[in-house]
Amino acid sequence: MTERPAIPYRFEPTATAAALQASHGGIEDGTETGEVVTVAGRLMLRRGQGKLLFGQLQDQTGRIQLFAPANVTPRFAELGALSLGDWIGVTGEVMKTRKGELSVKVTDWIVLAEARRSFPDKWHGLTDPDTRYRQRYVDLWVNDDVRRVFLLRSRLLSLTRRWLEDRGYLEVETPVFHPIPGGALARPFVTHHNALDQDLFLRIAPELYLKRLVVGGFERVFEVARVFRNEGLSPRHNPEFTMLELYEAYGDWSVHMELTEQLVAHLATELCGSTKLTYQGRDLDVSAPWRRASMSELIEEQIGRRVDLDTPIAELRALCDEHDVPWKDGHGPGKLLLELYEKTAEAAQWDPVFVTDYPQEVSPLARAHRSQAGMTERFEGIVAGRELCNGFSELVDPDDQRARFEAQARQKDAGDDEAMVVDEDYLRALDYGLPPTVGLGVGIDRLVMLLADVSSIRDVVLFPTLRPEQERGDASPADAPTEGAEAPETPEPGA
RNA sequence: GGGCCACUAGCUCAACUGGCAGAGCAGCGGACUUUUAAUCCGUAGGUUCCGGGUUCGAAUCCCGGGUGGCCCA
Numbered sequence: 001m002t003e004r005p006a007i008p009y010r011f012e013p014t015a016t017a018a019a020l021q022a023s024h025g026g027i028e029d030g031t032e033t034g035e036v037v038t039v040a041g042r043l044m045l046r047r048g049q050g051k052l053l054f055g056q057l058q059d060q061t062g063r064i065q066l067f068a069p070a071n072v073t074p075r076f077a078e079l080g081a082l083s084l085g086d087w088i089g090v091t092g093e094v095m096k097t098r099k100g101e102l103s104v105k106v107t108d109w110i111v112l113a114e115a116r117r118s119f120p121d122k123w124h125g126l127t128d129p130d131t132r133y134r135q136r137y138v139d140l141w142v143n144d145d146v147r148r149v150f151l152l153r154s155r156l157l158s159l160t161r162r163w164l165e166d167r168g169y170l171e172v173e174t175p176v177f178h179p180i181p182g183g184a185l186a187r188p189f190v191t192h193h194n195a196l197d198q199d200l201f202l203r204i205a206p207e208l209y210l211k212r213l214v215v216g217g218f219e220r221v222f223e224v225a226r227v228f229r230n231e232g233l234s235p236r237h238n239p240e241f242t243m244l245e246l247y248e249a250y251g252d253w254s255v256h257m258e259l260t261e262q263l264v265a266h267l268a269t270e271l272c273g274s275t276k277l278t279y280q281g282r283d284l285d286v287s288a289p290w291r292r293a294s295m296s297e298l299i300e301e302q303i304g305r306r307v308d309l310d311t312p313i314a315e316l317r318a319l320c321d322e323h324d325v326p327w328k329d330g331h332g333p334g335k336l337l338l339e340l341y342e343k344t345a346e347a348a349q350w351d352p353v354f355v356t357d358y359p360q361e362v363s364p365l366a367r368a369h370r371s372q373a374g375m376t377e378r379f380e381g382i383v384a385g386r387e388l389c390n391g392f393s394e395l396v397d398p399d400d401q402r403a404r405f406e407a408q409a410r411q412k413d414a415g416d417d418e419a420m421v422v423d424e425d426y427l428r429a430l431d432y433g434l435p436p437t438v439g440l441g442v443g444i445d446r447l448v449m450l451l452a453d454v455s456s457i458r459d460v461v462l463f464p465t466l467r468p469e470q471e472r473g474d475a476s477p478a479d480a481p482t483e484g485a486e487a488p489e490t491p492e493p494g495a
Numbered sequence: 496g497g498g499c500c501a502c503u504a505g506c507u508c509a510a511c512u513g514g515c516a517g518a519g520c521a522g523c524g525g526a527c528u529u530u531u532a533a534u535c536c537g538u539a540g541g542u543u544c545c546g547g548g549u550u551c552g553a554a555u556c557c558c559g560g561g562u563g564g565c566c567c568a
Contacts, residue, residue: 050527069528097529121520123532124507130563
């Protein structure tokens with residue numbers, strides 16, 4: 001009786017667990033509806049009761065009990081012999097047991113897939129982080145919260161696209177392979193194109209291509225871009241992550257600050273029911289408007305004295321030393337200011353704030369501030385102490401942009417491997433004319449973390465980057481499928 | 496890259512100061528017609544992450560390595 005079951009090529013359920021709970025959850029205990037449905041999923045629990053068998057079928061939407069009396073259910077013994085985790089399709093009448101559990105009375109059933117490896121403990125589940133990330137296909141079944149987070153992520157992207165499209169934004173796709181890495185300060189991954197015999201870089205940001213599209217006349221564009229940065233792994237960094245970038249012609253930074261706070265409030269309302277959130281046990285209100293404060297102001301709040309680009313560099317360095325900020329001779333006042341801010345002020349923020357007025361020295365693609373010398377019209381949105389987004393009035397002047405690129409190139413020559421290089425084609429595009437434009441990048445992973453109330457990026461990325469699994473010396477029998485000649489110690493039951 | 500912590504059965508975890516490697520769930524055999532992590536009886540299951548060392552004796556102590564987690568850079 002243990003030959004492999006015939007697996008159909010197609011199966012057509014007529015109901016889901018959640019839909020049944022919603023439509024029939026209210027019927028009285030001990031009643032039958034006469035309504036026959038077909039459901040499918042994995043058998044996750046089983047309780048034999050002699051001539052009666054209870055099971056719990058789990059599908060993408062939730063769980064529904066199976067009620068199988070021996071005198072009603074065909075192949076009753078085989079149903080009881082299924083492994084936990086087997087996929088089955090079940091047809092039967094919707095009913096509620098005397099004890100009040102909505103159920104499907106099994107009048108027909110079929111195996112859709114066998115689970116040859118046993119699922120984790122039905123009560124304690126799977127907790128080992130390494131196994132959870134490597135075997136996400138198991139994690140998704142046994143840890144309910146995991147499924148919730150990724151459903152939220154999917155809905156967040158869908159809502160975001162619709163919201164932007166409703167405002168005239170066009171979704172575009174730009175290259176992942178970049179001949180020149182650009183658009184951010186980060187170390188790229190390098191790969192090689194054989195036919196061209198040329199190194200290519202995986203993009204660290206889509207920025208420069210999206211602005212080329214504004215030059216090309218697409219006035220409002222966005223891209224949900226997977227970007228790649230060659231950095232370490234941590235609870236907040238995955239080497240590949242998702243960035244929403246958008247550009248809007250004719251706008252300045254204030255346009256995208258308003259857009260950001262409205263989008264985030266919209267998503268919070270849709271996905272969490274409110275702009276008043278709880279994040280890691282602490283209240284957080286993301287409703288608009290968010291506070292605006294300059295980098296200098298925020299530093300001053302923390303260290304008790306005003307610093308800006310006019311502060312003598314010796315004093316800035318002394319302050320860095322005082323606050324354990326490492327600095328180098330090549331760092332100008334702008335870089336020192338940014339480092340001081342990141343060390344002393346960023347993590348101290350909790351409620352949303354737009355940090356404004358970033359130094360030109362550290363913002364090579366942002367337009368000069370209209371009233372603050374040496375500064376740019378750049379902002380970052382900080383929520384719960386972490387950078388959520390970064391945007392600015394775009395630098396549109398080709399001569400200024402060339403000078404900024406060249407300053408970056410000098411830093412690169414001086415050993416800064418995150419610095420930019422001169423992108424001649426981008427300068428050529430600017431030569432054709434980029435109108436006043438605002439741009440914004442939003443860290444989608446961090447936004448999901450915020451709204452799903454999780455603290456590690458690995459919990460919002462389905463398959464986070466991990467070291468490759470170690471090859472064992474030989475295949476461990478315990479790790480192999482309990483099948484065939486490899487497992488002679490397992491007698492064929494009932495043969 | 497540095498610091499701290501963890502790694503024991505398929506899963507979740509025990510094993511005191513170095514003294515016979517254990518339990519629950521899952522598995523396997525059996526009982527049970529209203530269960531809810533069902534219950535009950537029986538049974539099987541181990542490279543204690545890997546490699547060295549100390550010791551009469553190591554899951555436990557020491558050294559080196561691996562993987563992961565958290566913190567820092």
